[in-house]
Amino acid sequence: MRPALRRLLLRRTEPVPLNRILKSPTVWIRGARHVKCGFEIRGTEFRRNATLVASDHATVDRALAVLGSFNISHQESLKIRRWRERLNTFEQFELESDLDRTFNEGSRLVDDVRYCGDCQLWLELLRFRRRNYGVEGLTPIWNGMKRKDITLPTYGATAYEIWDNLLDLAFENSEVMKDLWQEAKRLKVSTGNSWPYLYLKILGHFLKSQPAQAYTWHSRLKKDFPPSPRLLKKLFGKIVGTEVALQVFKRIYIELAIRDMYDVIVSTFCENEMYAMALKWHNLLIRLNDLPSSSIVAQPLLHHLAVYGHEGQLMKLTKGMVDAGVSFARYIDTSVKQNTLISREMMNRLHGESHNITPKGFNDEFCARLFATRMFSVDMVINGLRVLGVELIGPLSLRQIASRSKKNEVIDPRSVVQYIERLHQAGISIGTSVFSRLVAKLATSDQRNVLNDVITCDLHPEAFEDWKLQETLLASFEKSGDQRQVIRTLAILMVDARKDNEQIVRWNLLLRSCLTRQDWKGTSQTIGKMFEKNIPMTAKTNGYVRICLLSRRQASRKPSTIDDLPRVISIWQGSLRLGGKLQPLAWVEVLRRLGMSGHLQEYESLALWLVAWYSDPVFRASQTGLTSQRRIADSVGAKIHKNLSKHHALHPLRLIFSANMQEAMVAWGFQATGMGDSAHKQNTQLALPADPIHAPWTWGLKMIAKLQACGVSMDRTKVASSCRKRLLALFGPGTSNRLVNRRVK
Numbered sequence: 001m002r003p004a005l006r007r008l009l010l011r012r013t014e015p016v017p018l019n020r021i022l023k024s025p026t027v028w029i030r031g032a033r034h035v036k037c038g039f040e041i042r043g044t045e046f047r048r049n050a051t052l053v054a055s056d057h058a059t060v061d062r063a064l065a066v067l068g069s070f071n072i073s074h075q076e077s078l079k080i081r082r083w084r085e086r087l088n089t090f091e092q093f094e095l096e097s098d099l100d101r102t103f104n105e106g107s108r109l110v111d112d113v114r115y116c117g118d119c120q121l122w123l124e125l126l127r128f129r130r131r132n133y134g135v136e137g138l139t140p141i142w143n144g145m146k147r148k149d150i151t152l153p154t155y156g157a158t159a160y161e162i163w164d165n166l167l168d169l170a171f172e173n174s175e176v177m178k179d180l181w182q183e184a185k186r187l188k189v190s191t192g193n194s195w196p197y198l199y200l201k202i203l204g205h206f207l208k209s210q211p212a213q214a215y216t217w218h219s220r221l222k223k224d225f226p227p228s229p230r231l232l233k234k235l236f237g238k239i240v241g242t243e244v245a246l247q248v249f250k251r252i253y254i255e256l257a258i259r260d261m262y263d264v265i266v267s268t269f270c271e272n273e274m275y276a277m278a279l280k281w282h283n284l285l286i287r288l289n290d291l292p293s294s295s296i297v298a299q300p301l302l303h304h305l306a307v308y309g310h311e312g313q314l315m316k317l318t319k320g321m322v323d324a325g326v327s328f329a330r331y332i333d334t335s336v337k338q339n340t341l342i343s344r345e346m347m348n349r350l351h352g353e354s355h356n357i358t359p360k361g362f363n364d365e366f367c368a369r370l371f372a373t374r375m376f377s378v379d380m381v382i383n384g385l386r387v388l389g390v391e392l393i394g395p396l397s398l399r400q401i402a403s404r405s406k407k408n409e410v411i412d413p414r415s416v417v418q419y420i421e422r423l424h425q426a427g428i429s430i431g432t433s434v435f436s437r438l439v440a441k442l443a444t445s446d447q448r449n450v451l452n453d454v455i456t457c458d459l460h461p462e463a464f465e466d467w468k469l470q471e472t473l474l475a476s477f478e479k480s481g482d483q484r485q486v487i488r489t490l491a492i493l494m495v496d497a498r499k500d501n502e503q504i505v506r507w508n509l510l511l512r513s514c515l516t517r518q519d520w521k522g523t524s525q526t527i528g529k530m531f532e533k534n535i536p537m538t539a540k541t542n543g544y545v546r547i548c549l550l551s552r553r554q555a556s557r558k559p560s561t562i563d564d565l566p567r568v569i570s571i572w573q574g575s576l577r578l579g580g581k582l583q584p585l586a587w588v589e590v591l592r593r594l595g596m597s598g599h600l601q602e603y604e605s606l607a608l609w610l611v612a613w614y615s616d617p618v619f620r621a622s623q624t625g626l627t628s629q630r631r632i633a634d635s636v637g638a639k640i641h642k643n644l645s646k647h648h649a650l651h652p653l654r655l656i657f658s659a660n661m662q663e664a665m666v667a668w669g670f671q672a673t674g675m676g677d678s679a680h681k682q683n684t685q686l687a688l689p690a691d692p693i694h695a696p697w698t699w700g701l702k703m704i705a706k707l708q709a710c711g712v713s714m715d716r717t718k719v720a721s722s723c724r725k726r727l728l729a730l731f732g733p734g735t736s737n738r739l740v741n742r743r744v745k
Contacts, residue, residue: 083109097125099144126165138169154193163195199227204238207245214248233264259290270300364394371400386426395435395461402455411452416443435461438495453488475516508541515548536580558596584652595668611710614652646711659715666722669700
């Protein structure tokens with residue numbers, strides 16, 4: 001072999017050395033077609049000398065001649081997915097996908113032996129039926145696959161989507177479930193392969209919808225389709241907040257030999273403020289020798305017990321962790337992968353991690369210009385950055401990479417995903433900016449139109465980090481009716497939303513948008529739909545309700561109107577019933593306005609409702625009217641006051657009915673007798689009467705006594721002091737400066 005040819009075959013700077021190509025049954029040529037003659041040609045790209053770039057069939061032949069004489073027919077290279085030319089209109093898709101309807105045999109694509117085994121064709125038909133006819137519309141495709149005896153793929157994105165759609169159909173059709181289960185077992189026996197997510201998909205469905213059958217399916221799946229630790233962690237994340245499902249999962253976990261779940265389970269419970277459940281699972285995990293990777297994982301639970309729990313609980317938990325061998329020393333991850341050579345680069349990286357030194361980056365604007373230059377291919381720039389040791393690129397560079405991924409003037413999500421994977425293979429991260437995470441998310445989920453709008457919009461990537469600006473833009477776009485901009489802005493604001501939480505985030509964003517632009521009709525409609533769909537309001541949204549619906553009030557002055565109070569009270573009560581988050585202190589302003597305006601009957605009604613809500617789980621469960629799952633999530637997870645004594649300084653009732661509030665109640669009872677009709681000329685339009693009730697001066701003392709009987713702590717000193725002040729104003733010498741005190745006297 002000539003020296004020049006030997007050097008060419010052994011060059012490591014090229015993506016794939018030629019000697020590997022010649023030895024492999026698969027050859028990679030950009031833009032070429034499948035060639036069924038002992039090897040295949042698929043789409044990727046090689047560079048000069050070691051690359052074979054083919055964009056037409058003549059170039060394919062020349063490229064094959066370089067590799068050797070393989071005697072391949074030109075017609076064979078034309079067979080690659082010609083079926084796409086027959087799937088351009090709705091009628092063509094309808095004809096090709098309705099496989100249960102009798103048609104001229106042999107005229108459909110799936111009846112052609114050239115395309116029958118192409119899983120991508122079957123996937124396109126599944127997508128069409130799912131998009132237009134829902135899950136039930138997939139039945140003809142599954143029947144056709146059975147008749148053709150199609151072997152389902154088990155790896156890759158195509159396999160994931162096919163199995164995902166077919167299992168959704170199986171969950172609604174027991175016959176399909178039986179057939180699909182038999183197919184999975186047949187594949188396992190005949191090929192030894194199986195779809196890796198089968199256990200997660202089936203158990204995830206049954207644990208959420210039919211927990212009683214979940215363990216039965218676990219028993220069927222555990223032998224031939226056992227879950228990996230990663231899938232078991234994902235499964236747990238889907239069932240948090242469902243008590244029955246957690247009981248079944250506990251039984252499954254104890255039975256399996258996977259003991260790497262502590263970090264996920266305890267952290268998830270603490271993030272959802274389900275501290276009682278976190279403590280129970282902590283004890284179980286420690287008993288089964290499933291230990292945390294570091295004491296840092298258990299810190300939220302330890303902190304909660306230190307503030308709200310008993311000292312004995314904290315001591316017992318800490319002692320148990322120490323006895324189990326959990327280290328409480330500061331944790332620094334300096335682990336090194338096995339078979340990794342110790343180099344200067346690796347030592348520098350470890351040194352940087354220990355001293356909080358960020359990864360080596362590159363000027364984002366200059367890097368973006370490199371990717372934007374058509375003279376250099378994207379792969380060439382990536383290789384150059386790798387040689388320079390760059391570990392991070394910015395959002396401007398990622399935008400230019402995505403812009404180079406256009407097909408027919410539209411950005412192709414699959415090409416973007418491929419470029420991101422090549423960056424990762426080169427050891428280059430796209431960063432954690434909102435823009436980068438959004439582009440990766442949209443490309444992975446194949447949201448072509450939204451991705452195109454994000455890349456081509458005139459916003460600088462730094463503007464994506466400003467949530468306040470994005471919510472303002474959302475309100476502006478909704479006001480102008482620009483739906484494309486609305487969808488893009490929602491995608492930006494929902495970039496970090498979990499899949500099971502997307503609807504809650506979306507509806508809360510739309511409600512805040514209505515409140516921001518003062519669209520009261522839209523606000524009422526949105527709130528009504530949220531209550532119909534059982535979608536709770538977040539703490540931020542409830543804060544917007546207070547700011548936008550309550551009128552401004554000067555300190556120490558009664559409000560100019562109370563027409564807005566019934567609406568706010570109704571919204572907040574409905575929000576709590578649906579499991580929404582509302583700061584207890586928010587009720588203080590509402591109660592203060594009722595008391596200052598003399599509406600003591602409404603004050604008493606609301607106060608007693610709040611006492612029952614924050615102290616009586618039975619009353620709270622009866623008010624929700626939802627499923628037991630939501631009640632559990634509401635009472636155990638979202639409300640930490642359940643674990644607090646009513647006398648604790650941080651209990652909601654102590655925060656609402658503080659010493660100052662009790663002092664004010666005494667004063668309002670005295671002042672109510674002096675309030676006349678002239679003091680309340682406004683007319684309420686909802687639930688409150690037009691005039692306040694003329695209560696006796698002892699109303700405040702009686703109200704405090706009722707609250708004390710319900711378990712609210714009374715501040716005797718403040719109450720006695722307030723009584724003395726009121727009596728002094730009534731019977732003491734001199735005249736008060738306030739009109740209401742003079743009227744009472």
